[in-house]
Amino acid sequence: MTNLVLVGFMGTGKTTVGAALAASLGMKHTDLDDAIVESEGRSIPEIFTAQGEAYFRDVETKRLAQLLAEGSQVVTTGGGAVLRKQNVEMMMEHGIVIALHATEEELIKRLENDTGRPLLAGGVATRVKTLMAERAGVYDFAPIQVDTTGKSLSDIVLEITTQVV
């Protein structure tokens, strides 16, 4: 079976939905950020601080390619993984891509106490608004689009499974 690839802005629930989706379909689930942390042996904030975002993006592309090549798994990605055209092409070639969405208000609420996302440092609400504006439309390439706002996890999983099987 092909991969199922979840994309979407930070806080849209990719990891939670991906785990539940994989369980429901009897598939393996791998989170790209977790795979990066594992192979780098340090946290994402530590990678950003020590080597910067460009280095993180290089590792992200490399690990994404490896996970997609393994096949037959649900791969959940970081919100910025779609910023490279090369990554989008790989996702489209080796998987069915599902984009998760939530309103700006909902995302700010979900992320307001977050400390593990370097791109939100300096004020979650301001950073979410700025990044959402900068990234407008970047998830539109995905053939399956799901709005998660106000929906239960089981409803979201059902909405996806009915479109991929």
Ligand code: S3P
């Ligand atoms: C990022 C999102 C994060 C993580 C990193 C950068 C982004 O993943 O990859 O902090 O650029 O949007 P989540 O979307 O899982 O928070």
